[in-house]
Each structure stands twice: as structure tokens, then as C-alpha cells.
Amino acid sequence: MPELKVNGLRTNYQLLPGTAGADPWLANETVVFIHGMGTDSLASFYLTLAPPVAAAGIDVISYDLRGHGRSERPVSGYTLPDFVADLDELLHALAATHPVHLVGNSFGGTIAYSYAAAHPNRVRSVVSIESEPPTDSWARKMAGILAATTQLLEVEENYEWIEATFGAHHRRLARLAGTRFTSTTMADEVATGAMMTAADVAAITCPVLSILGRHGYQSDDLDVVTALMPRAEVFVFDDQGHSVLVERHRAVRGLLVDWIRKHAAAPDQPVSP
Amino acid sequence: MPDTTTPPTVDPVAVFDGVVELIGGLVGDDLDILGVEVRADTAFHEDLGLESVDLVTLGVLLAQRFGPRVNLAEHLAEFDLDDVIGLTVGQIADYVTDRLAAG
Numbered sequence: 001m002p003e004l005k006v007n008g009l010r011t012n013y014q015l016l017p018g019t020a021g022a023d024p025w026l027a028n029e030t031v032v033f034i035h036g037m038g039t040d041s042l043a044s045f046y047l048t049l050a051p052p053v054a055a056a057g058i059d060v061i062s063y064d065l066r067g068h069g070r071s072e073r074p075v076s077g078y079t080l081p082d083f084v085a086d087l088d089e090l091l092h093a094l095a096a097t098h099p100v101h102l103v104g105n106s107f108g109g110t111i112a113y114s115y116a117a118a119h120p121n122r123v124r125s126v127v128s129i130e131s132e133p134p135t136d137s138w139a140r141k142m143a144g145i146l147a148a149t150t151q152l153l154e155v156e157e158n159y160e161w162i163e164a165t166f167g168a169h170h171r172r173l174a175r176l177a178g179t180r181f182t183s184t185t186m187a188d189e190v191a192t193g194a195m196m197t198a199a200d201v202a203a204i205t206c207p208v209l210s211i212l213g214r215h216g217y218q219s220d221d222l223d224v225v226t227a228l229m230p231r232a233e234v235f236v237f238d239d240q241g242h243s244v245l246v247e248r249h250r251a252v253r254g255l256l257v258d259w260i261r262k263h264a265a266a267p268d269q270p271v272s273p
Numbered sequence: 274m275p276d277t278t279t280p281p282t283v284d285p286v287a288v289f290d291g292v293v294e295l296i297g298g299l300v301g302d303d304l305d306i307l308g309v310e311v312r313a314d315t316a317f318h319e320d321l322g323l324e325s326v327d328l329v330t331l332g333v334l335l336a337q338r339f340g341p342r343v344n345l346a347e348h349l350a351e352f353d354l355d356d357v358i359g360l361t362v363g364q365i366a367d368y369v370t371d372r373l374a375a376g
Contacts, residue, residue, distance in 0.1 A: 014333070043328060043329050
């Protein structure tokens with residue numbers, strides 16, 4: 001499968017070219033899907049949003065973050081700047097010359113915000129799904145969730161409970177996350193270091209679409225997250241927890257393609273009305 | 274214009290064997306170690322211990338072997354999560370056979 005060395009790490013990625021001629025207005029648009037932390041991989045985008053987005057005529061890049069999926073899993077090196085540097089090198093290696101739309105799920109959205117702040121000229125827009133920028137408040141929340149999860153997954157009997165409560169599939173996912181968290185410093189490292197201030201977040205100038213679940217990870221401070229980015233468009237799914245991407249992928253697909261159409265660069269050859 | 278040519282003859286058994294061979298490559302030696310016989314009702318995740326990311330790889334391998342009409346990712350994008358979780362080898366082989374028979 002396609003692999004690249006990114007910052008010295010074997011990185012698994014998939015390209016899905018946009019269907020030629022599907023929509024000239026979208027011919028120069030590229031979406032980069034960035035998955036979440038722990039149990040996630042490029043599959044959660046590739047098996048939901050990637051095919052219909054490509055069919056609309058948009059080029060799609062998906063990749064496995066370091067430590068996830070079929071990418072290399074170093075013992076340490078999991079700070080936010082590491083993930084941002086990986087994304088930057090990947091985009092250069094794949095010669096993504098036009099500014100791209102970054103679409104991130106959960107922690108992937110946090111990477112997208114960091115990247116947009118650091119490389120404003122390379123980002124056309126940010127679409128975040130159940131995520132928020134890496135502020136001090138995010139770091140506290142993330143550290144708490146990761147510490148609790150790691151503690152849970154270190155105890156063998158808890159896997160029995162997970163299977164009995166959520167089913168065999170969740171036991172497998174928990175095992176996967178347990179391996180990733182206990183064999184690396186990922187859970188300890190990711191919420192450390194300098195975070196973004198409110199002014200840093202306000203300085204993100206590209207269009208932002210924030211898609212949230214009413215009962216997801218941002219439910220306690222939905223207003224705070226929204227107030228951080230007053231120019232962002234916000235879409236909230238009611239009766240929905242954190243798994244917006246897998247449980248609402250058909251609805252997200254529509255939101256995403258409409259969003260990219262709205263924020264596409266002018267095509268090389270304008271279409272007649 | 275409607276396609277009036279006869280659809281190509283597709284041998285479902287040969288397709289199934291081809292799919293099993295590709296999956297064997299994904300699972301590697303574990304298949305022998307586990308002593309798993311891959312059958313139509315063998316579940317991709319549960320029985321073979323594969324991850325969703327392996328399903329993506331299988332999709333690419335299927336397109337290489339059987340041609341671009343076989344687009345597993347596009348097919349699965351219409352599924353709900355539970356259906357993807359419970360996907361069997363037989364369902365994958367049936368999808369490939371259907372796409373090839375569609376001509």
C-alpha cells in the first residue's frame with residue numbers, strides 16, 4: 001500500500017482522485033482527512049466520506065497518523081507540533097500545491113486548527129468534527145480523558161466489562177487503543193507544551209465549519225467553543241454523542257460537499273451560468 | 274445507449290478463492306497459526322482479527338486484481354457501521370461477483 005517516509009516515520013496514506021469532469025467548479029479542490037486518536041485510523045473517513053467526496057470531483061488525501069493504523073508507531077514523539085509537522089511534510093511530499101481543505105475528526109480537528117494557525121497560506125478551510133482548537137482548556141480536558149482511558153485499559157478485567165456492556169467490536173477497539181496507549185507515551189505527551197491563546201485562535205483567518213454533537217466531548221462548553229471562533233459556522237446534531245462521523249456520515253457528507261463548493265477557489269476555466 | 278452485449282461469465286467460486294487469497298496476504302502467517310479456515314461466513318473483523326484499515330487495503334487490492342469497477346470503499350460508504358463491523362468474506366466475494374457480472 002502507498003507509504004511515505006514522513007519525518008523519518010513510515011506513513012500509510014491513500015489518495016482518491018476526484019472524478020474528472022464531475023464538477024469543474026471543484027476541479028482544483030483537495031480535501032485532507034485527519035482521523036482521531038486512540039482507536040481511529042484513515043478507515044473511518046475512507047469508508048464513509050472519501051468515496052462520495054471524490055465522486056463530487058474533489059481530490060482526497062487520507063493518512064494514518066503516527067502511532068495509528070498502518071503507520072509506524074514510535075515509542076515517543078506525540079506532541080501536537082509532531083503531528084502538525086507530519087501533516088506539513090506529507091502535503092509537501094504529495095505535492096499538494098493548492099491550499100487544501102482540512103477535515104479533522106476529534107483530535108484530527110485539533111491538528112487541523114494548529115496547522116491552519118501555523119500555515120495559513122496552505123489552508124483553504126477547516127472543517128472540524130467534534131473537536132476544538134488546542135487551548136489550555138482543551139489540554140486539561142484531553143489529559144483527563146486520556147488518563148482515565150489509559151487507567152481503564154491497563155486493567156485486564158475491564159475488557160470483559162467493555163464487551164459485556166458495548167459488544168465484542170468495542171472490546172477489539174479498546175484492545176487497539178490499549179496497545180497504542182500503553183506501548184507509547186502518546187497519552188502522556190499529546191496535551192503538553194504550549195497551547196493556543198484566544199488571540200491565536202481568533203487569528204485563524206480561513207473559513208471554519210465546526211460540526212458538533214449536542215452530547216459530545218464539547219457538550220459541557222459548547223458556548224465557549226463556539227465563542228472562541230465567532231466567524232465559524234457551527235452545525236450541531238441533536239441527540240448525538242461524540243461519534244458524529246460514523247453515526248451521521250450521510251448527513252456530514254452533504255454538509256461537507258456543500259461547504260467545499262461554497263469555499264472553492266475560482267476554477268481555471270469559469271463555468272457558464 | 275443500453276449495453277446489449279452479453280455480460281461476461283463470472284465464476285463465483287474463482288472470485289471467492291481470489292478474495293480469500295488476497296485476505297490471506299493481509300492476515301499473513303496468523304491465518305495458519307490461528308488455524309482459521311476462511312469460509313463465506315467468516316467475519317472480516319471478528320474472526321480474522323483484522324482492522325477497518327485493512328478493509329481499505331483489501332479494497333485497493335481487489336481493484337488491482339479485478340479492475341476499477343470493483344470499488345469496495347464506495348460500496349461500503351453506503352453501509353451503516355454495524356454492517357461494516359459484521360462484514361463477512363462471502364459478502365465481499367458476492368459484491369465482487371456482482372460488479373464483474375454487471376459487465
